[in-house]
Amino acid sequence: RKEVEQDPGPFNVPEGATVAFNCTYSNSASQSFFWYRQDCRKEPKLLMSVYSSGNEDGRFTAQLNRASQYISLLIRDSKLSDSATYLCVVVYSSASKIIFGSGTRLSIRP
Amino acid sequence: NAGVMQNPRHLVRRRGQEARLRCSPMKGHSHVYWYRQLPEEGLKFMVYLQKENIIDESGMPKERFSAEFPKEGPSILRIQQVVRGDSAAYFCASSPQSSGSYNEQFFGPGTRLTVL
Numbered sequence: 001r002k003e004v005e006q007d008p009g010p011f012n013v014p015e016g017a018t019v020a021f022n023c024t025y026s027n028s029a030s031q032s033f034f035w036y037r038q039d040c041r042k043e044p045k046l047l048m049s050v051y052s053s054g055n056e057d058g059r060f061t062a063q064l065n066r067a068s069q070y071i072s073l074l075i076r077d078s079k080l081s082d083s084a085t086y087l088c089v090v091v092y093s094s095a096s097k098i099i100f101g102s103g104t105r106l107s108i109r110p
Numbered sequence: 111n112a113g114v115m116q117n118p119r120h121l122v123r124r125r126g127q128e129a130r131l132r133c134s135p136m137k138g139h140s141h142v143y144w145y146r147q148l149p150e151e152g153l154k155f156m157v158y159l160q161k162e163n164i165i166d167e168s169g170m171p172k173e174r175f176s177a178e179f180p181k182e183g184p185s186i187l188r189i190q191q192v193v194r195g196d197s198a199a200y201f202c203a204s205s206p207q208s209s210g211s212y213n214e215q216f217f218g219p220g221t222r223l224t225v226l
Contacts, residue, residue, distance in 0.1 A: 022180055041199075045217065087153070097168075100152050100154070100155070102152035
């Protein structure tokens with residue numbers, strides 16, 4: 001079993017839709033969680049951190065469920081510019097062990 | 111403040127040659143990470159370095175691959191005797207000095223290595 005798993009997608013949704021995807025992790029010692037966004041043939045960029053209490057940044061909401069060992073990303077009122085691959089990142093307590101998921105591809109259609 | 115710089119952006123090598131990939135971290139950043147990304151796959155951690163020290167190289171193949179981050183100059187990822195399976199995008203990321211917790215990593219644009 002992979003340490004961090006994501007549904008690869010692609011998720012193909014119409015503009016304005018709400019879309020959500022999860023990322024599961026296997027190691028309960030995981031300490032920190034993040035979502036990165038990667039556009040085609042570009043470098044990943046930090047989208048948002050994921051806090052235990054859940055956090056929101058505009059149209060984006062991230063949540064953490066430690067009991068079930070997954071994090072989620074919800075995108076409301078999706079825009080064409082949201083089309084990208086979304087990578088979840090899990091950091092273990094040493095802070096030097098950083099695991100990226102394989103990414104979920106999202107495509108927003110007009 | 112320039113971001114993370116990587117060069118070359120594209121590198122073509124024939125099987126058996128050596129590839130040298132360079133990464134200059136953001137100003138003030140003392141931590142460098144190297145990742146490999148195969149087509150249609152996620153990033154795979156390779157190595158984590160601080161100046162003159164390798165902190166974690168658990169993701170590095172045991173043979174042909176080496177990395178350094180000297181006191182002066184960029185970090186270098188070196189691949190000897192390249193094979194076709196080494197073809198990938200290699201990303202470097204840097205972060206500021208760690209206080210024991212994770213600091214955001216800023217990624218460079220990557221080097222796309224093609225082995226003929």
